[in-house]
Every structure is written in C-alpha cells, then in structure tokens.
Amino acid sequence: MKGDSIKYTFAKNELNATAVIDVKQDSKGNLWFATFSGLVKWDGKGTEKSNFKRFTTEDGLGDNLLLQLYIDKKDIIWVVAYSGGLNRFDGKIFQSYQTPQGLSSDIIYSILPVKDKLDQFWIGTQRGLNKAYFRGDGKLMRVEKYGKEEGFFGDESNGKAIFRDSKENIWVGHLNGVTKCDFSQNKNILPPKTFISEVNLSLNQTSWQDSIYTDSFDSLSAWSNLPQNLALDADQNTLNFDFYSADFSNPTAIQYQWWLEGFNKTWLIATKKTEAAYSNLSAKKYTFHVRSRIGEDGEWGEESTFEFRIKSYWYQTWVARILGLFLIIGIVFGLIKWRTSSLEASQKRLARLVEERTVEVVKRNNEILDKNQELEAQQLKLADAYDNIQEKNKNITASINYAKRIQDAMLPAKEKIKTVIEDCFVFYQPRDIVSGDFYWIAEVENKTVIAAVDCTGHGVPGAFMSVIGSNLLYEIIESQRILSPAKILDALNENVRRHLNQDQTNNRDGMDMSICVIDKESNVLTFAGAKNPLLHVHDNKTEIIKGDRFPIGSFDKHGQKPFKEHTIIPKKGSVFYMYSDGFQDQFGGLEGRKYMSRRFQEYLKSISLLPIKKQKKELAQEFREWKDSGNENQIDDVLVIGFKI
Known part of the structure; x- marks a missing residue:
C-alpha cells in the first residue's frame, strides 16, 4: 500500500x-x-x-x-x-x-x-x-x-x-x-394511421376493374382502387380485408384492432395480423373499421373504414313474400273445401260402420275383460320374480365390486411404482369390473422386477387366477428370493400345476406372461416369457424378444422344458414394452377388424420418443378411438407396461 x-x-x-x-x-x-x-x-x-x-x-x-x-x-x-x-x-x-x-x-x-x-x-x-x-x-x-x-x-x-x-x-x-x-426540434411521434389495401371476395384476389364487378359499385377510390358504395349479391357474402400501418419505424411492435359494424358489437382483441376475414354474412349494410398502435401501451391511431352492402336473395324480397302469402292462402282454402266434402262422405260411411261394429265391440270387450284378469295375475307373478332377480343382481354386483377393491389393493400403487422405477407407465383397462390381467412390480436386493400377466379368462374367473398368480409371485420372489426370470417362470409353472391339481383334474387354466429383472448396479436387463414377448425400441427401430411358446400351467409335466432367459444391454434412449393380447386383439376401425400385433408394435415405436406420461395418454386415446370408430365393445382385458432404464 x-x-x-x-x-x-x-x-x-x-x-x-x-x-x-x-x-x-x-x-x-x-x-x-x-x-x-x-x-x-x-x-x-x-x-x-x-x-x-x-x-x-x-x-x-x-x-x-x-x-x-x-x-x-x-x-x-x-x-x-x-x-x-x-x-x-x-x-x-x-x-x-x-x-x-x-x-x-x-x-x-x-x-x-x-x-x-x-x-x-x-x-x-x-x-x-x-x-x-x-x-x-x-x-x-x-x-x-x-x-x-x-x-x-x-x-x-x-x-x-x-x-x-x-x-x-x-x-x-x-x-x-x-x-x-440535435433532437430539440425532433417531432412528436404521432399514433400511426391505418390504411385498407385490399378487399377480396372469398380467399381469391379480386380485380374490381373486371366487367363482372363493375355493376356492383359506383367508382374506385383514387389511392387504393377500392370500390365505393359496393353492393354485393347474396352469394357474395365472404370477404377478406388486407390492411397496413403507416408507421414503419418498428414493424414488429405494431398491433391492429378491427370490428365489422353490423356483425360485431365492439372492437376485437388486438393482434399483429394484417388481414381479417368474414364469411356467411347476412343481407344488410356493413362498415369495416380498423386501427393500429405501436406496442401494447401505445395510443390508437386514426382508423380507416370501408362500407358495403349484401343484397337479399330474390325470395327474401317483400314482393316475393307477398305473392307467396297469397299462394299459400289459395292452397289452404282449396284444401279446406276438399277436406270438408271428404269429411262429410267419410262421416256417413263411419256412421254405418259404427252401427255394425258396436255389437262386435261389446262381445270383444267381454272377452278382453276376462283376458285382463288373467294377465293381471301373471303380471303380479312376473313382478315378484323381477324383484328377486334385481335383489340377487344387486348382491352379486356388490360382491364383485368388493372383489375389485381387493384386486386393486393387490396391484402396486402408483407411488410405489415411481419409487421402484421412475420412468414407467402402466396402461391397465379391465373389460369387466374385475380383471384377468395384472401387473407385478417390486425392488428386491437392488434389482427391479417387472411382470405383465394375462390369466386365463377375464371377469371373475380371470380375477381368481390373478389372485393365485400374484400370491405365487410374491412367494417366489419376495420369500424365496428367486431373481432369475426363467427360474421364476419355472417355479410359477410348477406351483400353478400343484395349486390347481392339474395332473389329476386335467385342468388347463394358466397364464401368459412376460417378466424382466433389471440389475441396477450393472444396468443389465434379463427377460423370460411364457408366450408373451418383450418389445425393445432403440435407434429408431424395434427389436422383438420372443418368449417361449408354452404358457404357465397348461403342458404335460413329462414333456416340460425350462424357460429360456435372454440378456439385454440397454442402449441410450432404449424403451421397453410388455403387454397382454387385449390391445392388439381389439376389434375396431371403419372395417371392424382387429388392431393386430404388427400394427401395435409400430404404434409403440411411433410414440417411444415421447415422455413416459405422455405415452400413456396417447395409448389410451388410440385404444378409445379405435374401439369407438367401429362402434365396438371391449372384448378383453388390456395391459401395457412401458419403461426406460
């Protein structure tokens, strides 16, 4: 310092x-x-x-x-x-x-x-x-x-x-x-004046000098060649107005506002557009007003106007209306006379018929009274039967709804799924109140397990199978700690056969499913499938990893083969999809056909680049539009799971 x-x-x-x-x-x-x-x-x-x-x-x-x-x-x-x-x-x-x-x-x-x-x-x-x-x-x-x-x-x-x-x-x-x-003499900035540059009919440029238009106006303005005192035919009721501002100092900041007197009640919202369009105008006199300003806080400048009139159709004139009224009166009068004479003749014929039919009516009336007494007795019996059916139906529906709450409680909650794997969606839409499809997602020993399961049948039978499958998966994965996809399917197959006693009863109920295990430490995905595949979308192409051709719980134990396991190394931007056959088998479209697996896989590829939450919304919309366009009912439970690693 x-x-x-x-x-x-x-x-x-x-x-x-x-x-x-x-x-x-x-x-x-x-x-x-x-x-x-x-x-x-x-x-x-x-x-x-x-x-x-x-x-x-x-x-x-x-x-x-x-x-x-x-x-x-x-x-x-x-x-x-x-x-x-x-x-x-x-x-x-x-x-x-x-x-x-x-x-x-x-x-x-x-x-x-x-x-x-x-x-x-x-x-x-x-x-x-x-x-x-x-x-x-x-x-x-x-x-x-x-x-x-x-x-x-x-x-x-x-x-x-x-x-x-x-x-x-x-x-x-x-x-x-x-x-x-020296800005001491700098002039004050005045609000801009607006000019109407063109008036066109419909969307085409109109040349008012053409002979087909010269009878529609008195003269053309000297500056902009716009028609003065314009009177248009009734079918010439669509007009476009082009305009510009006289201020060119900052064109991007200029705002315009307009209204059509005779159509709008007041000025429309300010905009940067330099054209206005009006269509299907009714027969009357109109005045178009337009003005401009610089910026949102600028003062509105001097407006420009354009007057015109739409003529009426010939049948809308007073002469046509009066002639039409007289014609209607004449027709009505003639119809009344003809109708009066016709009614008099009919009245005579009816008098004779009434006299002839009176005896027959009295006889028929007595027969009807007897029949009514029989019908009333039958109606009472039907009413009692209907009340019994309604009561039973109410009880059955209540039981099924309670079963749905139990089934929903078994499925992983959204909050749990998000903690296990963040970039994941589940599109789950049962056909009935309860479903034969279910999904199973959990994290065990730093590994994420995801399964999409399609049980035999749907509704109540399918729901029973889903309860068995969910409990067995919990036992195999959570309790026994089996984390190999193929071994999980082998164990699940053996347990389903044992629980349903299939060797003695020849029962063939089971499930199709796909299951993935993601090792969070090595970032490796292993997959096994029972009839159902895994779809891998990466580098703008799809890769289908097929599951084995046999399901869970429906083949002979003596010919039983172990399920195969596939190992996948995810790539940057990889998206994986697991699904049941409900979506691809759904009828719909204008021709009432199935959606089909190839089309479904191509659709999944088309939405794979969207955020995961957006993909679920697009899937739901596609399924609804496909089904509704063919006026079809849902034929099966639908389950689609998509996730990124």
Missing part, C-alpha cells in the same frame, strides 16, 4: 481477467468491473476469492467481451456486451436486447441514459443510433432508429463514444468521425 491507493490484480484472485474496460459503483458500495472475460462484482471488503463474483455467458450474459457499464437509480446494471447486445441485470437474471427485440444491430458499443428519464437510453450500435424506451419490468416497448435517412452518417459507433453536452446535444463517435445530434 502506498498512501491511500492499493492495486488489485484480478488474476491473483483467480478471476481470469486483467483487462478492465469500465468500472461503476452501486448504491450499496459494490464495485462492478467490465472485462474481456465477463462482468465482475467486488464487495470491497477484502481481496479473497470469496469477495469477488464473476458473471459470464453461462449465467445468461450475452457476450463475455464487455465495453461499458451503467447503473441506474434502482441499481439495475446495464451492460454493453459487444455482439451480445445490450444486457439488463437486476441481480438475479440477465435480459438481452438485440435485433429480434427491435434494436438496429446485435453489436452494441455504447449507452447513455436520456436525461430525467429512468427507463430511456441512447444506444450506439453497429448500424446507427437508437433511442430505446423500456417498461419498469425491463420490457422493450419502442425503439427510434436514426441512420443516414435521419441525418446520422456514422455507420458503426465506437466503444463508450457517446456524450450529452450542456445544450442537450448528443455527440456520437464512430468510424467516420463524430456526429452531433
């Missing part, structure tokens, strides 16, 4: 920056440094690394090569970041302003605040001088651009070469020298 000065070298503080271009201090005493390797903040309390903080493009800064700093009264840091545009830092996030936001160029050299205006700045760019208007939250509302056409002859500004003198002149240094800008 010498006197009151001290030298700090950034490199010694491991900030990788020794060239300092600009220095500013905020209201809290922090010093901010613009360097060629980012923005540096120093709290001034010491020279340790913890006293410094550096911000770069990784933190949201537009460019690490900085040219100038400015700190406003709210301690907002404005950073000139060369090719990264103008940057605003509120202490949390960086906002960048470049050509997409309205500036003349992405390359910025200098910044100067407008006097007495907190959120307005003069900005020196590679393509002239800009005056930028910001909102309090940092949103860029409007940009005034000054180039050669406005008298600013410097193409490319120089770094920090911008100054305001005592007479409020702005001096800007550039590659061609220096330009003095």
Whole structure:
C-alpha cells in the first residue's frame, strides 16, 4: 500500500481477467468491473476469492467481451456486451436486447441514459443510433432508429463514444468521425394511421376493374382502387380485408384492432395480423373499421373504414313474400273445401260402420275383460320374480365390486411404482369390473422386477387366477428370493400345476406372461416369457424378444422344458414394452377388424420418443378411438407396461 491507493490484480484472485474496460459503483458500495472475460462484482471488503463474483455467458450474459457499464437509480446494471447486445441485470437474471427485440444491430458499443428519464437510453450500435424506451419490468416497448435517412452518417459507433453536452446535444463517435445530434426540434411521434389495401371476395384476389364487378359499385377510390358504395349479391357474402400501418419505424411492435359494424358489437382483441376475414354474412349494410398502435401501451391511431352492402336473395324480397302469402292462402282454402266434402262422405260411411261394429265391440270387450284378469295375475307373478332377480343382481354386483377393491389393493400403487422405477407407465383397462390381467412390480436386493400377466379368462374367473398368480409371485420372489426370470417362470409353472391339481383334474387354466429383472448396479436387463414377448425400441427401430411358446400351467409335466432367459444391454434412449393380447386383439376401425400385433408394435415405436406420461395418454386415446370408430365393445382385458432404464 502506498498512501491511500492499493492495486488489485484480478488474476491473483483467480478471476481470469486483467483487462478492465469500465468500472461503476452501486448504491450499496459494490464495485462492478467490465472485462474481456465477463462482468465482475467486488464487495470491497477484502481481496479473497470469496469477495469477488464473476458473471459470464453461462449465467445468461450475452457476450463475455464487455465495453461499458451503467447503473441506474434502482441499481439495475446495464451492460454493453459487444455482439451480445445490450444486457439488463437486476441481480438475479440477465435480459438481452438485440435485433429480434427491435434494436438496429446485435453489436452494441455504447449507452447513455436520456436525461430525467429512468427507463430511456441512447444506444450506439453497429448500424446507427437508437433511442430505446423500456417498461419498469425491463420490457422493450419502442425503439427510434436514426441512420443516414435521419441525418446520422456514422455507420458503426465506437466503444463508450457517446456524450450529452450542456445544450442537450448528443455527440456520437464512430468510424467516420463524430456526429452531433440535435433532437430539440425532433417531432412528436404521432399514433400511426391505418390504411385498407385490399378487399377480396372469398380467399381469391379480386380485380374490381373486371366487367363482372363493375355493376356492383359506383367508382374506385383514387389511392387504393377500392370500390365505393359496393353492393354485393347474396352469394357474395365472404370477404377478406388486407390492411397496413403507416408507421414503419418498428414493424414488429405494431398491433391492429378491427370490428365489422353490423356483425360485431365492439372492437376485437388486438393482434399483429394484417388481414381479417368474414364469411356467411347476412343481407344488410356493413362498415369495416380498423386501427393500429405501436406496442401494447401505445395510443390508437386514426382508423380507416370501408362500407358495403349484401343484397337479399330474390325470395327474401317483400314482393316475393307477398305473392307467396297469397299462394299459400289459395292452397289452404282449396284444401279446406276438399277436406270438408271428404269429411262429410267419410262421416256417413263411419256412421254405418259404427252401427255394425258396436255389437262386435261389446262381445270383444267381454272377452278382453276376462283376458285382463288373467294377465293381471301373471303380471303380479312376473313382478315378484323381477324383484328377486334385481335383489340377487344387486348382491352379486356388490360382491364383485368388493372383489375389485381387493384386486386393486393387490396391484402396486402408483407411488410405489415411481419409487421402484421412475420412468414407467402402466396402461391397465379391465373389460369387466374385475380383471384377468395384472401387473407385478417390486425392488428386491437392488434389482427391479417387472411382470405383465394375462390369466386365463377375464371377469371373475380371470380375477381368481390373478389372485393365485400374484400370491405365487410374491412367494417366489419376495420369500424365496428367486431373481432369475426363467427360474421364476419355472417355479410359477410348477406351483400353478400343484395349486390347481392339474395332473389329476386335467385342468388347463394358466397364464401368459412376460417378466424382466433389471440389475441396477450393472444396468443389465434379463427377460423370460411364457408366450408373451418383450418389445425393445432403440435407434429408431424395434427389436422383438420372443418368449417361449408354452404358457404357465397348461403342458404335460413329462414333456416340460425350462424357460429360456435372454440378456439385454440397454442402449441410450432404449424403451421397453410388455403387454397382454387385449390391445392388439381389439376389434375396431371403419372395417371392424382387429388392431393386430404388427400394427401395435409400430404404434409403440411411433410414440417411444415421447415422455413416459405422455405415452400413456396417447395409448389410451388410440385404444378409445379405435374401439369407438367401429362402434365396438371391449372384448378383453388390456395391459401395457412401458419403461426406460
């Protein structure tokens, strides 16, 4: 230390920056440094690394090569970041302003605040001088651009070469020298006027000079060739209006608003569209109004209007209506006369028939009374029988619903599945209240076991088999700790045969299933299947790993073969699918055909790149649309499991 000065070298503080271009201090005493390797903040309390903080493009800064700093009264840091545009830092996030936001160029050299205006700045760019208007939250509302056409002859500004003198002149240094800008006579920016450029019928461009249209209007306007006092035929009731704003300073910020008097009640929502369309307009007089403004907070400019009229169809005129009324009256009168004479003749015939039939009716009435007494007795018996059936049906349904609650409780909960394997979905849709399909997911000894099972039958019979299968899987995997897919299927097959006493009863009930075991440490997947396959989607192609051709619990024990086990090394982006045959066997479509396995596998491939949760929604929608398009009922239980490792 010498006197009151001290030298700090950034490199010694491991900030990788020794060239300092600009220095500013905020209201809290922090010093901010613009360097060629980012923005540096120093709290001034010491020279340790913890006293410094550096911000770069990784933190949201537009460019690490900085040219100038400015700190406003709210301690907002404005950073000139060369090719990264103008940057605003509120202490949390960086906002960048470049050509997409309205500036003349992405390359910025200098910044100067407008006097007495907190959120307005003069900005020196590679393509002239800009005056930028910001909102309090940092949103860029409007940009005034000054180039050669406005008298600013410097193409490319120089770094920090911008100054305001005592007479409020702005001096800007550039590659061609220096330009003095006197904005004291600068005209006020007026709200833009809007012009209607074209009026077309339907979606085609209409040439109003054509002879087919000349009888529809009095004359064409001199400026835009639009028809005056336009009267269109009733079938010419679809019109398109094209329009533009007279302000070209910031085209991307211009908003338009319009309404059709005679159709709309008030102005429609502001938009950036430059065309409006109206169709199926009824016969009446209309006036189209349109106006524009610059930005969301800009003042609406002078509007333009266009008047026109839609004629009525010939049958909608008063003459046609009066003639039609007289014609209807004549027809009605003739029909009344004809009907009166016809009724008189009919009345005579009916009188004779009534007299003849009265005797027969009395006889028939007595017979009906006797029959009614018999029917009433039978109806009472049917009512009692119906009440008994309804009561039994209610009890049976209640029992099945209770069985569903038991079956649902046996299935793994969504929360448990998420803890075992995060990227996994289960699309499970029983045909009846209870299901013959079920799934089994658990984690044992750092290995994830996933099984998709399709039991014989569906409804109540299938549900009984699902209870047996779920309990046996728990015993084999959780209790006996058998974690080889093939050995699990061998043990399950033996237990099903024993529980159903198949050797003595010739019972052939069982289940088709696929099962995977994922070793979390080695990231290896092993698979075995009883008739059902595993679908592996990777590198935009599908790989089908087939299971064995025999199911669980339906083949002769003397010819029994052990199930085969397959080992798969997952690849980047691999998605695996296990499923029953319910989806692919479902009838639907316009021709009432089955969905089929090949089509199902191609559909799974088409959605494999979607997020897992989105895949489940797409599957449910595809199944519903396929079934409903053919007006078909669900024929089997449906189960699809998809997962990523």
